[in-house]
Amino acid sequence: MAAEKMKLxxxxxxxxxxxVDPHCLAVLAYCKYSGVPVEVNKTGNPWSSPTGNxxxxxxxxxxxxxxxxxxxxxxxEHWGSDFELSTKQSADVVAFSALLEEKLLPALxxxxxxxxxxxxxxxxxxxxxxxxxxxxxxLPGRTxxxxxxxxNLTKGxxxxxxxxxETKVYKEAKECLNLLSYKLGEKQYMxxxxxxxxxxxxxxxxxxxxxxxxxxxxxxxHLLQCENLCRMVNDVLVTxxxxxxxxxxxxxxxxxxxxxxxxxxxxxxxxxxxRNMVLAGFFALSAMAVYAWTSGLIQIQISDLDxxxxxxxxxxxxxxAVKGEEN
Amino acid sequence: MTALLNFMExxxxxxxxxxxxxxxxxxxxxxxxxxxxxxxxxxxCLAVEAFLRMSGLLFRVEQRTNAxxxxxxxxxxxxxxGSQLIAEFEPVAAFVASKGFGLSKxxxxxxxxxxxxxxxxxxxxxxxxxxxxxxxxPEVVAEVTKPRYGCAYPWPLNWLLPWLRQRxxxxxxxxxxxxxxxxxEVVAEVxTCFRALSEKLGKNKYFLGTSPTELDAVVFGxxxxxxxxxxxxxxxxxxxxxxxxxxxxxxxxxxxxFF
Numbered sequence: 001m002a003a004e005k006m007k008l009x010x011x012x013x014x015x016x017x018x019x020v021d022p023h024c025l026a027v028l029a030y031c032k033y034s035g036v037p038v039e040v041n042k043t044g045n046p047w048s049s050p051t052g053n054x055x056x057x058x059x060x061x062x063x064x065x066x067x068x069x070x071x072x073x074x075x076x077e078h079w080g081s082d083f084e085l086s087t088k089q090s091a092d093v094v095a096f097s098a099l100l101e102e103k104l105l106p107a108l109x110x111x112x113x114x115x116x117x118x119x120x121x122x123x124x125x126x127x128x129x130x131x132x133x134x135x136x137x138x139l140p141g142r143t144x145x146x147x148x149x150x151x152n153l154t155k156g157x158x159x160x161x162x163x164x165x166e167t168k169v170y171k172e173a174k175e176c177l178n179l180l181s182y183k184l185g186e187k188q189y190m191x192x193x194x195x196x197x198x199x200x201x202x203x204x205x206x207x208x209x210x211x212x213x214x215x216x217x218x219x220x221x222h223l224l225q226c227e228n229l230c231r232m233v234n235d236v237l238v239t240x241x242x243x244x245x246x247x248x249x250x251x252x253x254x255x256x257x258x259x260x261x262x263x264x265x266x267x268x269x270x271x272x273x274x275r276n277m278v279l280a281g282f283f284a285l286s287a288m289a290v291y292a293w294t295s296g297l298i299q300i301q302i303s304d305l306d307x308x309x310x311x312x313x314x315x316x317x318x319x320x321a322v323k324g325e326e327n
Numbered sequence: 328m329t330a331l332l333n334f335m336e337x338x339x340x341x342x343x344x345x346x347x348x349x350x351x352x353x354x355x356x357x358x359x360x361x362x363x364x365x366x367x368x369x370x371x372c373l374a375v376e377a378f379l380r381m382s383g384l385l386f387r388v389e390q391r392t393n394a395x396x397x398x399x400x401x402x403x404x405x406x407x408x409g410s411q412l413i414a415e416f417e418p419v420a421a422f423v424a425s426k427g428f429g430l431s432k433x434x435x436x437x438x439x440x441x442x443x444x445x446x447x448x449x450x451x452x453x454x455x456x457x458x459x460x461x462x463x464x465p466e467v468v469a470e471v472t473k474p475r476y477g478c479a480y481p482w483p484l485n486w487l488l489p490w491l492r493q494r495x496x497x498x499x500x501x502x503x504x505x506x507x508x509x510x511x512e513v514v515a516e517v518x519t520c521f522r523a524l525s526e527k528l529g530k531n532k533y534f535l536g537t538s539p540t541e542l543d544a545v546v547f548g549x550x551x552x553x554x555x556x557x558x559x560x561x562x563x564x565x566x567x568x569x570x571x572x573x574x575x576x577x578x579x580x581x582x583x584x585f586f
Contacts, residue, residue, distance in 0.1 A: 066504065091523035092441065098448035150502040159401055179440035 006038045006059040009049065012130050013042060015211045016248030018241045020126065022108065023067045024055045026204030030071065032240040033195040036079045044130030052139060071197055081194045089191050093198045096183065096190070099176060104205050106151050107173030107219060110166065113147035117215050174222045181226040189232070202229075203236050210234075349426060350408050353386040355379065356394045357404040363392060363479055364403075365472055366556055367457040372404040374416055374548025379406075380584040381539040382428045392479035420541050430540045438535050442542045445527065445534070452520040453549045455505045456513050456563075462496040464510060466559045510562060517553075518566050525570040532579070539580075547580045 010024035019025050031038045049056045057064045064070045074080055112123050127140045156165040189195045210233050214220050292298050357372040358364040379386050398405040398414045405414035413422050461472045477485030500506040528534055534542045554567045
């Protein structure tokens, strides 16, 4: 029997990334590392997903939704580069994956879903644009609630205030970034020259943090200081996802062209500024005039300036003119 | 409120100068070990105790039925140093390090990274598995956990409080995606964790280098608890017996530091 192709559904990409979701990115990276023949469907419609979230891997009638399940399945099918690792290194993969989940994931959840500024400026607009109409009304809210529950139950507690939880979560995440940076050192990947599932996970968690247009954020700034982590993320993007980078460059170029065209007038943020000012001034003036007129402040009398001429001479003048034409 | 402030001082980045003398009267609070304490709490208490013993610091253990309610975070164990209360393993380790008695101060950076990673693995997998077995496996809940948890209270509290606690643990495991797992899956996770630990330890005496670190304390806390606790159905029995070097490790730590 011909091998059926695996199908992978992931969240759509943006900002030069193949997907915006950390787990989707990790699965995509893992597939690229090991050349898994997979049909990727980038979508914003989670209607077909059993959990209402992505990634979802479908193969031979089976569906896998959780990232650990997907990795396990791919490993079972002998896809992946983890087989090259020594048993000690495999142990490290398990440990560092746990570290990411325990220390970095809560901070990312907090950043995307609980930080008011990011949620209102970036997360909610992005998801409500990506998800089709009826679902877009409640899915972002549901995900937000889930994220809040997870962060508060695992990191907070009854006696701990929200501010303390936030401080703790970000402190742990920064420590985690430092630890990853030590572990990576000057190597190309965590375990030398070959990328492993751990590299896929790290890439998934860090790429959105590095590339998304986040309002000034402490975690983003901290990541910028870990130069070797930034280098690794950029390397992976250039090597394995050149198409998305190109797409973003084209989009940026197009936007710049458009901006260049519109910003011939001085302020590009407000195109047609002068026209709008004139229109507003005209509207205000006419509104004032109408008010003044209706309240009787000014009265308009329509009358001719010169006293009404007697009808008789005008008719004679007309008659003369007609005569003149005939001549 | 003062307890909370003290906790903040202890757990936040402590700015105290290093190498102060170790305070004289340090008390470690936990629940009654024989009658009351539950499986997940016991491994945490044991980890902190092992850590303090490995650091060679003087302290005494006080057992209180309401230790969890006295703790600033609601979790056992916690230590009292003068007027400060410091709860849970990591803040305690940070506090001890700030006094200049840390176990991992001479480790190279990469080893520190590994140590933290393995500690999170233990927190993430073994601690979740312990909560799962203690509070979500029906026969263990009915025969062991609930009677123990409620033993200090009169009726109807001895029925109500364990029930509330069970609900709390279930919510906690639900957000971590553990509540939907079957017992077999949980045992498989534990096995992955044990295999990783066994590989990491190899034939060494301690996990990192030649002297004990925080990681050894945490591993000892979990392993000893899982090996020694008798549970109906004994779900972890086969897994704990599989790795020879881990069994020897707990025996060695016990005989070196606990007598």
